[in-house]
Amino acid sequence: MALTAAPLTTGAALALPQLAQETPPRHRPADRETPAAPAAPAPELRGLSGPYLAARQAAIENDYATAANYFLQAMAQDDTDAFLQDSALVALISAGEMERAGALAVTMSDQGRATELARLMQRSELAKAERWQDLVNAVDTAPPPPAGDAALPGGADLLDKMVRAWALLGAGNARQSLSAFEELGKVRGARPMVNYHLALAKAKVGDYEGAEQLLADPNTGAHILGVIARAQILSQLERNQDAVAMLEGTPGFAEEPQLVSLRDRLARGETLPFDSIRTPADGIAQVYLTFASVLASNDDPDPLALIHARLATYLAPDMGEARLVTAQLLQGFGQFDLAEQEFEALRELGEMRPMAELARIDALTRAERLPDAEKAALSLTSAYPDLPQGWIALGDLLRQQDKFAQAVPAYDKALALIGADAGEARWFPLYARGIALERAGQFPKAEADFREALKLRPDSAQVLNYLGYSLVDRNEKLDEALQLIQRAVDLRPDDGYILDSLAWAYYRLGRYDEAVAPMERAVSAMASDPLVNDHMGDIYWMTGRHREAEIQWHRALSLKPETEAETHRIRVKLDRGLGAVLAEEKANGGTLPMPRPAADAPRD
Structure with missing residues (x-):
């Protein structure tokens, strides 16, 4: 596998958040999140074993800051254990606590127990201080690194020698x-990456012709940092x-604001300065970034x-690409609070990237951190x-939090931007806006959106089902509704x-016997859905299978229906039967009155 620098999208998924539910309106999950309490500081544990075990558990959970604190507590009991020291160093760097990491690396070196990571941290400190000859000497006098990862041609040895080459400059x-x-370009599989850094070094010393010749090779410069440098x-x-x-x-040019801005400046005749590399420390930062990108390229x-x-x-604190990769990795490891610090730094740098932000919103949504995702949107x-x-992502997030009326303007904006003649591109936002309108009680407008979406995609099972079920639930156009659902x-x-x-x-058409078979198949497929079990009970009741109906209603109650009204309706059916419930609903305009609260019940 050839080493390359970070790809143009740095691993960010271009797919939009998958947010339009494919289920009928009454089947939607609550999608509510209990706000997480602020993380408490790690409690102090006595002895060695307690902190060590707590540190190991925190490390398993990728809770880097907590793991670091516990490892340091354990080191207070035994400051000669190289494993504890290296584990603490890993946790400190992962948590971004670089000053503490640097101090620990010095301690490990002074004690004669410097690990490969401790040496890497010390070399980074030398580069940050621009002590270039000391950095060259540190690489030259270090013991050989361990065998490299098979995914990294040359492994740690290649990294060390690239750092040394920048230090020489x-x-x-x-x-x-x-x-x-x-x-170094002779190392098998490493030429594209090495040539990229060689191009940067040539440009840094003024050999722009030589740098351009190297970056013109797509294997060398076809990533966002390479494209910027070449421009x-x-x-x-x-x-x-x-x-x-x-x-x-x-x-992906149009989706990358940095590239669009460069194009505009160039088109105006401006001569761009070469500032992709301002100091050799920037070059070393890009070495680390390249290795990070390669190591992060797998699913795990x-x-x-x-x-x-x-x-x-x-x-290189202002290198947006490095912060983006860091943020995406932290997000992938479930450390959303640490990731947010990096995304906030990107916003302060003015380097928010739309496709990466959409991927971030998607990840937050899948992690059920909907308020954070909404803030990002x-x-x-x-x-x-x-x-x-x-705007589509924002609408979807509002919809998932039951903010249906607020979601509609977001979809309006998206559809206006997409344009009336965009064809298939309008299908998803039309469908999503239809859901929001239906849930907001604006069914005529929702119906129009669903029908427009069906014109664009006539064989969309989810739209056919949603529109058909909505009509059934409203007891409207039942013959057409049945046809729509049958097609689905x-x-x-x-x-x-x-x-x-x-x-x-x-059921709505009074064809109760025909309803039994598909409903039993639905229950078989969705045994833990309270509404499906409730429906099964109603159908059994109307076919005279009252005992089986009661069993289904009891099961629906045990599965905790979504709303208090649904829970109350099932309890009344168990108490008085479905016939009594239907009669009472008919007498009250289609709704079943809720019980009055007890006299001593607390009031809002």
């Missing part, structure tokens, strides 16, 4: 630095038009990816008000929600 030995990079280099060579063409031909990222990303950010729509995907069943014959809709349509 910092020490004023440009010729030796470039020669070192050229020699700056072309501008220094007075080739602004070529830079504009290169930028506009980059996949290597924990070392976060270590390298943190070191990159430490050396609001920030995205504020920063990029002309991005329809941002034909398309997705094993979908429990759609089978429930079909059975309920038969």
